[in-house]
Amino acid sequence: MAKTYDYLFKLLLIGDSAVGKTCILFRFSEDAFNSTFISTIGIDFKIRTIELDGKKIKLQIWDTAGQERFRTITTAYYRGAMGIMLVYDITNEKSFDNIRTWIRNIEEHASKDVEKMMLGNKCDLTDRRQVSKDRGEQLAIEHGIKFMETSAKASINVEEAFFTLARDIKSKMDRKIDSSGQVSGKQGGGHQLKNENSQKKTFWKSCTLL
Amino acid sequence: MEKLDTRIKGHDHEIERMCNYHYQGFIDSIRELQQVSGDATKLKGEIQGLNRELKFSCDPLLSKGDELVKYRKIQKNVTLAIESLSLCLPVLEMYGKLQEQMKCKRYYPALKTLEQLEHTYLPRVLNHWFSQTMAEAIPRLRERIKDASMVELKDFLESIRKHSAKIGEVAMRHAAEQNNMDPSIAKKRVKTRRVPPPPNPFTGEVEDVAPSPPTNNSDKEEELSAQDLIDFSPVYRCLHIYSLLGDKEKFESYYRSQRWKQAWLSLQPPPNMHESLDLFKKYFHDIIGFFVVEDHILHTTQGLVTRSHMDELWEKTVEKLSATLRITWEKQMETFQEKKTNNNQVAENNNLEEMEIEEKSCKLASLMLEVKKLIVLFCHTLKGYGFSVGRLLELLLEMRDRYSVILSDQWIDVFTDIFTEDNYTPILCDKPEDYVIICSQFPYTDKELDKSEYPRQFPFSQFVPSIYVQVKEYINACLKFSADLHLSHTEIDDMIRKSANQLLTKTLGACLSKLIKKPSLSLLQLIQISINMNYLEMSCEYLEEYISSLTGAEKDSVHIARLHGSSMFKDARSEAEQQIYQQLNLKIDEFLDLASYDWTISDSKGQASSYLMDLVVFLKSIFMSFTNLPEKVAKTACMSACQHIASRLMALMLDNEVKLLSIGAFHQFNLDVMQCEQFAASAPIPDSNDGTLQMAFTDLRQLLDLFINWDWSVYLADYGKQQSRYLRVPRHIAVSLLEKLNNGDKKKNNLFASLKKNERDKKRLIETVLKQLKVLENGAA
Numbered sequence: 001m002a003k004t005y006d007y008l009f010k011l012l013l014i015g016d017s018a019v020g021k022t023c024i025l026f027r028f029s030e031d032a033f034n035s036t037f038i039s040t041i042g043i044d045f046k047i048r049t050i051e052l053d054g055k056k057i058k059l060q061i062w063d064t065a066g067q068e069r070f071r072t073i074t075t076a077y078y079r080g081a082m083g084i085m086l087v088y089d090i091t092n093e094k095s096f097d098n099i100r101t102w103i104r105n106i107e108e109h110a111s112k113d114v115e116k117m118m119l120g121n122k123c124d125l126t127d128r129r130q131v132s133k134d135r136g137e138q139l140a141i142e143h144g145i146k147f148m149e150t151s152a153k154a155s156i157n158v159e160e161a162f163f164t165l166a167r168d169i170k171s172k173m174d175r176k177i178d179s180s181g182q183v184s185g186k187q188g189g190g191h192q193l194k195n196e197n198s199q200k201k202t203f204w205k206s207c208t209l210l
Numbered sequence: 211m212e213k214l215d216t217r218i219k220g221h222d223h224e225i226e227r228m229c230n231y232h233y234q235g236f237i238d239s240i241r242e243l244q245q246v247s248g249d250a251t252k253l254k255g256e257i258q259g260l261n262r263e264l265k266f267s268c269d270p271l272l273s274k275g276d277e278l279v280k281y282r283k284i285q286k287n288v289t290l291a292i293e294s295l296s297l298c299l300p301v302l303e304m305y306g307k308l309q310e311q312m313k314c315k316r317y318y319p320a321l322k323t324l325e326q327l328e329h330t331y332l333p334r335v336l337n338h339w340f341s342q343t344m345a346e347a348i349p350r351l352r353e354r355i356k357d358a359s360m361v362e363l364k365d366f367l368e369s370i371r372k373h374s375a376k377i378g379e380v381a382m383r384h385a386a387e388q389n390n391m392d393p394s395i396a397k398k399r400v401k402t403r404r405v406p407p408p409p410n411p412f413t414g415e416v417e418d419v420a421p422s423p424p425t426n427n428s429d430k431e432e433e434l435s436a437q438d439l440i441d442f443s444p445v446y447r448c449l450h451i452y453s454l455l456g457d458k459e460k461f462e463s464y465y466r467s468q469r470w471k472q473a474w475l476s477l478q479p480p481p482n483m484h485e486s487l488d489l490f491k492k493y494f495h496d497i498i499g500f501f502v503v504e505d506h507i508l509h510t511t512q513g514l515v516t517r518s519h520m521d522e523l524w525e526k527t528v529e530k531l532s533a534t535l536r537i538t539w540e541k542q543m544e545t546f547q548e549k550k551t552n553n554n555q556v557a558e559n560n561n562l563e564e565m566e567i568e569e570k571s572c573k574l575a576s577l578m579l580e581v582k583k584l585i586v587l588f589c590h591t592l593k594g595y596g597f598s599v600g601r602l603l604e605l606l607l608e609m610r611d612r613y614s615v616i617l618s619d620q621w622i623d624v625f626t627d628i629f630t631e632d633n634y635t636p637i638l639c640d641k642p643e644d645y646v647i648i649c650s651q652f653p654y655t656d657k658e659l660d661k662s663e664y665p666r667q668f669p670f671s672q673f674v675p676s677i678y679v680q681v682k683e684y685i686n687a688c689l690k691f692s693a694d695l696h697l698s699h700t701e702i703d704d705m706i707r708k709s710a711n712q713l714l715t716k717t718l719g720a721c722l723s724k725l726i727k728k729p730s731l732s733l734l735q736l737i738q739i740s741i742n743m744n745y746l747e748m749s750c751e752y753l754e755e756y757i758s759s760l761t762g763a764e765k766d767s768v769h770i771a772r773l774h775g776s777s778m779f780k781d782a783r784s785e786a787e788q789q790i791y792q793q794l795n796l797k798i799d800e801f802l803d804l805a806s807y808d809w810t811i812s813d814s815k816g817q818a819s820s821y822l823m824d825l826v827v828f829l830k831s832i833f834m835s836f837t838n839l840p841e842k843v844a845k846t847a848c849m850s851a852c853q854h855i856a857s858r859l860m861a862l863m864l865d866n867e868v869k870l871l872s873i874g875a876f877h878q879f880n881l882d883v884m885q886c887e888q889f890a891a892s893a894p895i896p897d898s899n900d901g902t903l904q905m906a907f908t909d910l911r912q913l914l915d916l917f918i919n920w921d922w923s924v925y926l927a928d929y930g931k932q933q934s935r936y937l938r939v940p941r942h943i944a945v946s947l948l949e950k951l952n953n954g955d956k957k958k959n960n961l962f963a964s965l966k967k968n969e970r971d972k973k974r975l976i977e978t979v980l981k982q983l984k985v986l987e988n989g990a991a
Contacts (some may be wrong), residue, residue: 008804010824024734040733042835047800058804060824065835073831080824147410163385 005049005058009169010080011162012110014102015087016095017066019050020121023152024087025063028162033153042073050163052170059166078109083165088136090120090149091128096135103143115168116145119161123149156205228265241901298338301331305344308351315362316446317355321454324351356455359448363465366444373440373470374499375492378591381502382495382903385591436597445507449514462514473500473523477530484542487580494588497527505595524597532605534586539612542574575620575687578613582606582691611690614709617684618717624680625721632673634738636838637778640665652676653752654745670745671738677718684757686714689760691704703761707773710757714750714775722782726789732799733832736790737839744840750775787843791850794832798851801825807870807875812956814877818885825855826889833894844895852906857884860910864943870954871947873917880914883907909938917947922979929986946981 012019022040027033029046045062062081078084088095088101099118106116108114116118119134123129140147146164150157304327311320328348335341445465452461476496483489504523507514585606589599639645645666648654652675659666670676688709692702725731726739750773757773804821829851833844861902863879890903918938925944928934955973 004803026730032730034730036630036633038732039635040732042831044732045797045800045828047803060800060804070835073834076827076831080820189643 004056006055007057007170007173009057009059009082009166011059011061011083011085011159011165012077012081013061013063013085014105015085015088016067016089016092016098017090019066019087019092019095020152021066021085021087022063024085024119024121024150024158025061026160027152027155027158028061031155033155039067039080042070050166052163052167055170057166057170059162060191061162066073069195075105078106078114079111081110081114083115083169083192084110085161085165086116086118086145087121088119088131089122090131091122091125093130095130096120098137099139105124113172115165116143117147117161117165117174118143118147119157120147120149120153122153123156124151124154213472229385236553257282259269261373274302288476294335294338298335298340301327301335301341301344304331312354312358312891313352315358317359317362318450318454321352321355321451324348324355325454350456355451356457359451360446362444363448367468367472367923368440370440370499370503371475374472374476374503374534375495376496377440377501377502378495378500379491381498382587382591385594386587388590388594403555404694440503442506442510445514446511446682449511460621465514466519469500469504470523473497473527474530477527477534478499479534479538484545487577490577490581490584497531498588498591501527501592501595501597512554512641521597523591528601532601535609539609541614542578543615547960563954575613575616578616578689579687582609584611585609610691610705614688614712617687618713621680621684621717622721623712624683625677625718626725628676628680629721629725632671632676634671634673634735636670636738637668637672637675639668648675651743655750655768670742674742674745674749677746678753681710681718681753684978685710685753685757685787686762699762699833701775703757706757706761710753715778719778719782722778723785726782731789731793733790733793735838736786736793737836737843740783740786740790740843741838741840743779743786747776747779750779787846790843791847794829794847797828798854801828802855802862805862807862810870810872811874811878812872813874814955816881818881822882822885826885829889830892830894841895841897847893848903848908850884852903855886856906856910859886860913862945863913869950871950872954873951876914876917880918883910887911912936912938913943913947916944917951922975922982926979926982926986941983941986947988948983949975952980 013025015021016184018037022038022044023033025046029048040063043062045060047058047060049056049058051057063078064070064077084106086099086106088099101115101148106114118136118140120131120133123133132141136149137149146168148157148161148164150161152158297563304323308320308323311317313324327344332341332345441536449458449461449465452458469512476499479493480489501520501524504515504520508517508520579830585602589602589606593599637648639648641664645664648668654668654670659668685706687704689702692705699707720756722743726736731739753775754773801821803838805819806821807819829848833839833848836844841845859882860881887904887907890907894903912935915921916939921936925934925936925939928936929941931937952973955969955976
């Protein structure tokens, strides 16, 4: 089979209902914006291929429903995620407060080495702002994660956020490869596709078995 | 001789004697003579004195006499002069009067005077030189009068042209009042005829409500009729003058041609009439004004305008009017369409311009409605003046079709807006107020829902009541147009149903179809749309009832055209369902694009591929989440998803790019297919565990079983038989996969050159099977 990509990263968007997760994803995948609020049911995903350091990276981004009633369905997706975007709404204090709950959720359900990032969405609505940028920064530093304010509507920082997260995942993976000298083919989690080299290796391995 | 001498002596002697004898007497005589001479002288003196005296006294007498004669003469002359002057004076007076009348532009009396002058007075003074001049001047004067009255007529024509719009407006208003057509006017009436307030019950006083003077004024203005607005006298005068002068026919034809020219001018629409109601109004008012004036002329003159002439004019007018209106609609539609297409071409996502267009179309529809009102009123007004308006009413029917086209266009935007605004989630009512609102908007009754606790949830999303309300709005808008057209109930009913059908099947149908095909639509939205369609379909019969209630036509009357809405909604629903399956398949495709099989893997990884596990989990959560998905749709969706996965997996395996295969790969693939089978067996949809879903993977299962169990003897033995375990493994697929497997082995073997015994046996078996399969092929052929 012809490989159309070098890496596949699974990312997950979580956060309270109506903070704009679907819109961020829509902006990133289609570069468009839809102002009607249509709450996500269960789970959905979009795929976009980006290029980092000359490598084609497929991002399969899972968009979860923020509503409580879908929590069981959505938490099932934490495990496989290599990167998680925590999204809150800067015009909604509650959604910011709940970030701590979401982080606890990640600690409980996601794999330990998952890359996290926090996004304060709707930063174009300055006159309705309830959460200052500094408070966002503060919380991010507390948890040792990166932070950005975004606007899916005004197309601010959306692209940057996903690229940052993807780059972090990639460098973590590269570090791992360097240290182990081999690709971790861990199932369920992220996997790098075998390049020509590793394929040969497995091939040799199987041959010796025979 | 002696005798003679003797005789002489005798005579001498006698003479002597005689002389002697008479001497005394002589002396006496002399003396006396002397005396007389003295006396004579004395007398002469006396006489001279007397004469002198006489002369002296006669001189004054004579001069007096002369004077007398002179005065006598003068007296005679004076009498003569008086006589002739008394003859001339009336003539001159008349003439003066004439001049005066001319100056005051009272041409008709002037003409009368002229007549009198010419026939009665002038002949009496024929011998005067001035009468000659006058007589000569008379024809010139006549011409002047004619010209002057013509100038006046022209002024009149000009002014009437200016006023005819106003006249038309007033006439129209009167007609509207009579027909109670214009609500704004009716309102005014009510206002002015306000009932006086009842007397104060305690004091018995009646509060004074002074009628406000401005209202009165405006009332007065309203009461004005054509006659009050326009001074028709120039026409009458001119007519009289011309008929007096015997030029009546000339005048008639002049008047008629001028008026027709004016009418023709009025009938030329202003170039941008299709853009403004005011221009339309002015246009119609002008035309009405023309006919009102003509009507007045018809009734107040004899023969200047005849009924038949009027009818002829009317005929021409109607023709021109129809043509003009048609062209105007044409223009309207053109500009409208142009703008619309331009807009579509230029910028699809330019909301501002879209809004403008929307506004335009809305404006256009309301303009058409207003114009229609105008035309109806126009017809009423002119009908009142005895013209036949049948053809114009026909024109209105034509216009109605255009109107519904524009309306439909307008409703495209309305529907599109509804679709963009909806959140595609079932309506949730927290409060009884909200619940009541939805129930009032949309005919939906669910007894259980009526009893349930708040928040109550409807099965459909907001767009269902919105669409229903808007369809009703459209019906109302159509009805507005048919008002005052004097159509029968059934005609209106037919028309409304026709339009409603048009709206439902064409406009709404197209909008829905466009909506459903939108690639950005999520599964959730599609599912809600398909659910919504059910409720809209059910609402069709209420729409029918609604129409009947509006038009008053019998519900069960035979010629009622049925609404085709339900079938349209059915179509839309099936389209939405198709799109659901399609969307699911697209999602599945995205997963399968992530698939990366190592077809030469020597051993399976011991667990299914991660992409496939993701896919299965995703599908499970989808069917778990969409609890509102109708069971039939869910089942079909699940089936179609399984089939799609199966065919994609099969395609992966049979991919021509894959040249080599290993048994390990078969095992890995088997693990993945098993995941799918498990999913199919897990009843992702409740009550669907009848084994049908697993059937989607039967082809794959048989193929994998054949290769994993290495069951070639059975395959070959039962080939072509109905009860064969591998009935669904076509020979050519078996051949192709077997060859790939063989190639894979070959490559490996060549590389290692370690031909173990069982490897050799296996290789031989493969070749035998391949041979057998080829035999089968020949046998089949």
